[in-house]
Amino acid sequence: MKKQPEITKQTKQNLSDAFWQIYCEKRIEKITVKDITEKAGYNRSTFYEYYTDVYDVLEQIEASVLPDIEKHKKITQIKSIHFPIRHLVEVFSKNKQYLIVLLGKNGDPAFRDKMKNTYKDLVRPILQSTETDDYILEYGLEFAMSAIIGMITYCFTTEEQPDIERMAQLLSSFMSNGLLKSPEFVKKTGQKSD
Structure with missing residues (x-):
């Protein structure tokens, strides 16, 4: 069963938002995938569907601005x-x-x-x-x-x-x-x- 695009987009945005909230308080070296997934309310496998690691999240945010x-x-x-x-x-x-x-x-x-x-x-x-x-x-x-x-x-x-x-x-x-x-x-x- 294929996921609906709007759900996929929202999940990715939720993970990105959770990363950003943490990044505003911590340096990137101190952020873990676990920190992000706990804050966003997802599991690690969901994170890896959208990003390769925490640096990938940062790179995608930077590219968007x-x-x-x-x-x-x-x-x-x-x-x-x-x-x-x-x-x-x-x-x-x-x-x-x-x-x-x-x-x-x-x-x-x-x-x-x-x-x-x-x-x-x-x-x-x-x-x-x-x-x-x-x-x-x-x-x-x-x-x-x-x-x-x-x-x-x-x-x-x-x-x-x-x-x-x-x-x-x-x-x-x-x-x-x-x-x-x-x-x-x-x-x-x-x-x-x-």
Whole structure:
């Protein structure tokens, strides 16, 4: 007898939710399949129908919050250097519960690089159309994506109700003008831009 797809989907989601609740409190090395199945109310064999181990659950959650490059190719056709900021903020807002943990101090250290590399792959085609050599392009992408992801992570992990619009504008200003020459910084500090 074949299981109904909606039951299968719900079972997998229940196991994933149980893992996530535990992961928010424990590092992955400390989580066992038994912990997950007890919390979700299933047996071990049910767990293994959907996942190979606890790391597989984490990988599937991470994959679900990273953008699918094929689906997001249309955003690479926007000819504005600021589009990734808006898009990243939307991704963060939608997946806040996961990203705060994954990018936080107890999260998966490799996830930040996965996210950075995914966005580099999305932005690279736009910037390759400029007259920039590969060395400058790659260092520029690393700088931009590190700054963007770092600032968005900081915003979402330090503010209960972040002012997303203000943060996105500030980030755009920093990326366009640099920190010391951004209008917001100059206004607050009284520094004069050159």
